[in-house]
Amino acid sequence: MRGLRIFLIIVVVLGGIFVAVDRIAVNVAENKAADKIQSSQGLNSTPDVSIKGFPFLTQVLASELDEVDVKLTGITASAEGRSIELAEVRAELKNVKIDSSFSSAVAESAAGSARISYAELTKSAPKGATVSYAGAERAAKGQVKVTGSIAELLEGAGVSVPESLKALPPLSTYSTVSLVGGDHVKLHADSLPPLVEGRLRKVVDYDLKISGLPGGLHLDKTVAVEDGVEFSGTAKDLSLAG
Known part of the structure; x- marks a missing residue:
């Protein structure tokens, strides 16, 4: 024993x-x-x-x-020369x-995911625009809320705004977020005031390029949540070092 x-x-x-x-x-x-x-x-x-x-x-x-x-x-996204940091x-x-x-x-x-906060999305947005959570129903459709002064948005893009347009009420619309090519995030406004739609769409519709993702990882799904917009994707034979 x-x-x-x-x-x-x-x-x-x-x-x-x-x-x-x-x-x-x-x-x-x-x-x-x-x-x-x-x-x-x-x-x-x-x-x-x-x-x-x-x-x-x-x-x-x-x-x-x-x-x-x-x-x-330290992963970043850029839009029109502006750089923002992904939260995760x-x-x-x-x-x-x-x-x-x-x-x-x-x-x-491999399965990968990334998230951009609304504060960072606002940094990447056109001057005068604020991007925020659109509520559960809109978020389920992959939409975010975009608000701002129409005059400020146009002037920020270098568009001359006549006095008659400066009296327009603030913009409040919803933009659909989508992914293109695995590393480009696009925002497209669903509706804009008819009087300035042509000029305004060139301002509020914009895209971000995400750089620094592991080579071969392509994002293909987007979901809007309360603290930002999440993206996810998969990859095969993903190289992380070498």
């Missing part, structure tokens, strides 16, 4: 050591992978990398990680093939 007890103690101790070594190894690998991703994607800040699954060391021996979650910051960009990677130095990482499949 004493021999069995000693054997069990040894097994428990060795198991604890293995778990500790495994967790240390995964932390080192996460930091190394984060540095590689930052370098390869040209990011301003280090991403947050979380390697899932246990044990980690057996995954390394097989040169394939079951799942890796990545949270990116996440990527869930499956079956990630790696080499021993983590200098190469390719995910067999």
Whole structure:
């Protein structure tokens, strides 16, 4: 009985050591992978990398990680020379093939998402416009609310506004948000005052280009929520480092 007890103690101790070594190894690998991703994607800040699954060391021996979650910051979108920051960009990677130095990482499949707050959307909007949540019913249609002074919008775009138009009531309309080409966000106003529709549409309809997404990740779905507009998409054979 004493021999069995000693054997069990040894097994428990060795198991604890293995778990500790495994967790240390995964932390080192996460930091190394984060540095590689930052370098390869040209990011301003280090991403947050979380390697899932246990044990980690057996995954390394097989040169394939079951799942890796990545949270990116410093991703931007631009519109007419204005730059805005995405509130959150996440990527869930499956079956990630790696080499021993983590200098190469390719995910067999990936699901990604990004979110732009209404405050940042307003920064990208034409001068004088405010973009906000449109309510649950409109949000379900992928719409946001756009408000602002018509005179200020036109003047901000360099359009001369006669006195008669300056008396027009403020603009309050809904714009549909869509994705084109996997990295362009387009806003299109559903209706505008007939008197100035031609001139105003050139101002309030605009698009943003999202730059800095992992290569191969194309966004194809958009949803308006209370704290911003979310985008999501998938990819195959997504390269994150190298």
